[in-house]
Amino acid sequence: MSFDAEDRQHGQQLLLEGIEAPSPQVDVIDRSALEAKNVAVRARAPAPQERPSEGPRIVEPPPLHDDAQPGEGAEQGDKRCSGLLRRHPFAVVFALVMAAPVAAGAYLYWDNARHFEATDDSFIAARQLAIQPKVAGYITAVPVTDNQHVAAGTVIARINDRDYRVALDQAEAQLAHDQAVLEQAQKNLGRFQYLASKNSIAQQQVDDQTFLVTQDKATVALDQAKVDAAKLDLSYTTVTAAQAGRVVSLSAAIGQYAQAGTTLTMFVPDEKWVAANFKETQLDAMRSGQPVAMTIDAYPERTIHGHVASVQSGSGPAFSLLPPENATGNWVKIVQRVPVKIVMDDPPADVALGPGMSVEASVRVDPKPSLYERLWSRL
Numbered sequence: 001m002s003f004d005a006e007d008r009q010h011g012q013q014l015l016l017e018g019i020e021a022p023s024p025q026v027d028v029i030d031r032s033a034l035e036a037k038n039v040a041v042r043a044r045a046p047a048p049q050e051r052p053s054e055g056p057r058i059v060e061p062p063p064l065h066d067d068a069q070p071g072e073g074a075e076q077g078d079k080r081c082s083g084l085l086r087r088h089p090f091a092v093v094f095a096l097v098m099a100a101p102v103a104a105g106a107y108l109y110w111d112n113a114r115h116f117e118a119t120d121d122s123f124i125a126a127r128q129l130a131i132q133p134k135v136a137g138y139i140t141a142v143p144v145t146d147n148q149h150v151a152a153g154t155v156i157a158r159i160n161d162r163d164y165r166v167a168l169d170q171a172e173a174q175l176a177h178d179q180a181v182l183e184q185a186q187k188n189l190g191r192f193q194y195l196a197s198k199n200s201i202a203q204q205q206v207d208d209q210t211f212l213v214t215q216d217k218a219t220v221a222l223d224q225a226k227v228d229a230a231k232l233d234l235s236y237t238t239v240t241a242a243q244a245g246r247v248v249s250l251s252a253a254i255g256q257y258a259q260a261g262t263t264l265t266m267f268v269p270d271e272k273w274v275a276a277n278f279k280e281t282q283l284d285a286m287r288s289g290q291p292v293a294m295t296i297d298a299y300p301e302r303t304i305h306g307h308v309a310s311v312q313s314g315s316g317p318a319f320s321l322l323p324p325e326n327a328t329g330n331w332v333k334i335v336q337r338v339p340v341k342i343v344m345d346d347p348p349a350d351v352a353l354g355p356g357m358s359v360e361a362s363v364r365v366d367p368k369p370s371l372y373e374r375l376w377s378r379l
Helices: 002-018 031-044 072-087 089-113 162-197 203-236 371-378
Strands: 116-126 129-131 137-141 155-159 238-240 245-248 265-269 272-279 291-296 299-311 337-344 358-364
Touching (some): 337 358
Antiparallel strands (some): 116 358, 155 238, 245 265, 272 337, 299 337
């Protein structure tokens, strides 16, 4: 071992220092004195320490949680809590004081929210239509402009009516001619009936004249129908709005030749509603007539009130062009959306509302006042 070699060298060094070098005059050395000095040097040298044997080290594993004594975890938790109270007493007290109002506020919010069903998948809807002329002709006037609000009967466009006035004059002239023929035939029938009563003419002449009068009456009726048709075509040269609304996407222009059925402009009536697409899981307590509060994204500072008009009998995709076929392929259940028609009770008249504008709707499904509302009414 390295420790034994170092001790041996240290002892020899001490021995050499303690023994004087022999002089050349001394031939005999006192061996007894030398041995006594060696014994003294060995006694003063430190004793070598025993080294442990080079064997495998044994590492004690940390105690498992299961080895803990019963109640040891609770005692440690109590110690931590007591330590936290000692280190941060004000923070703990503040947290306890604030926990009560936070819990009360959360309960008030939950109790009030369960009285409503809301969705942001809502849009303004209307039965927009295309205004088209029934007769062809050149447009002579367009007295409206884009996005203009018009009342019922307002002129949208005028078509050149000269051809239709000529057709009306022809029909009226033909009617006058046939009415004169009818009148002459009726007079002749009266004469023939008188002569037949005197046995001056045969009854066959009376019957023929009666048939002629009936034929002239039919001709006059046909002429009257043609006159009415000509008047109707003449009225179609003036294109008007059938109801109040707004002119949208106006394409008519003066000098344009408009065929019958050509779209002159799109028209959005004033009658609008909100189509709210609620989840099918929100319809359990929803009924017609329930009040609704709405906000339009374009005018968030306004709250519009309305009521539920009806709930569609089926989901939205069921009435699409290509409805889903759940009987084929791998089916995954997805919560469906059902359109709910909401009528606005007080629609704003000073702003433009059009189909497709986003709306957030909240339907009150429970008429009973919530705890928050009762507290607010008392305060």
